[in-house]
Amino acid sequence: MTSSTPSSRRAHPVAAPAAGGAAPSTWNVANALTALRLGLVPVFGWLLLHGGDQPRWRLAAFVAFAVASVTDRFDGELARRRGLVTDVGKIADPIADKALIGTALVGLSLLDELWWWVTVVVMAREIGVTALRLVVIRHGVMPASRGGKVKTLLQGVAIALYLLPEAWVPREVPAVVMGVAVVVTVVTGVDYVVRAVRLRRTSPRALAKRARRRAGA
Known part of the structure; x- marks a missing residue:
């Protein structure tokens, strides 16, 4: 489902900034x-915690998750095609992904549906990577990698399958997808x-x- 459908901020060539090369405004679509x-x-x-395993509430939670996930696809495409890529977007986009995925994982665990x-x-991996981005931000913004986006996609698909009523999707199916997602999560974290x-x-x-150090040596 997600990026949380993978974000396409890196999938299309970046459009040239408008207004004579001026940097795009942070306040953009x-x-x-x-x-x-x-x-x-x-x-x-x-929706997830309020409804528990009731089918109508699970479907409502699924729809909310799907809508949130789809925005990740569109914001990335717009940012690339219209030259709206900003440092704020590069940082906020993965944070939004992690907030959505984290809420889903914790909610499913509280409902005893996920270990x-x-x-x-x-x-731990998601928080660690976010902290790492902030630590190195003085050296440059570290955007999400393709592997990271594959990881997010796998997590999103697994969560979406968990959100659907069990009568529709046997729990073994999302469990297998989540297992693959965990492996990719660890590898991309490294x-x-x-x-x-x-x-x-x-x-x-x-x-x-380093150049200043050599000059002063």
């Missing part, structure tokens, strides 16, 4: 869709660590700092 996704997170969480260790592993280390070593800020 792509970022508005990301904000909408964040706003849908508590609505989705309430807590799965939620802990996934959330990849982000490698990328962060490389960014700290090769960013213009890091190279300039």
Whole structure:
């Protein structure tokens, strides 16, 4: 379902900024869709926990999750095609994904439909990667990788299957998809660590700092 349908901010060539090369405004439609996704997170969480395993509430939670997930697809395409990619969007987009996925995982675990260790592993990775992005932000923004987006897609599909009434989808099906998602989650988490280390070593800020040290030696 998600990116949470994977975001396409990296799937299309970036359009040239309008207004004589001026940077796009933070207040744009792509970022508005990301904000909408964040706003849908508590609505989705309430629907999931309020309804428990009642089919009509589960379907309502599924719809909220699906709508939030679809916004990720559209905000990415708009950002790329209209030259609306901003640093705020690069940071807010994965945070919105993680908030949606995290709410779903915790909710399903509270309902005893998903093992807590799965939620802990996934959330530890997501929080860790977000913190890593903030640590290295002085050296540059680290956007989501293709592997990270595949991970988010697998998580989203598994969650969507869990949200549907059990009479419609046997629980073995989402369990298998979630198992694959957990493996990809861990592997891509390690990849982000490698990328962060490389960014700290090769960013213009890091190279300039090393140059000053050599000049003063």
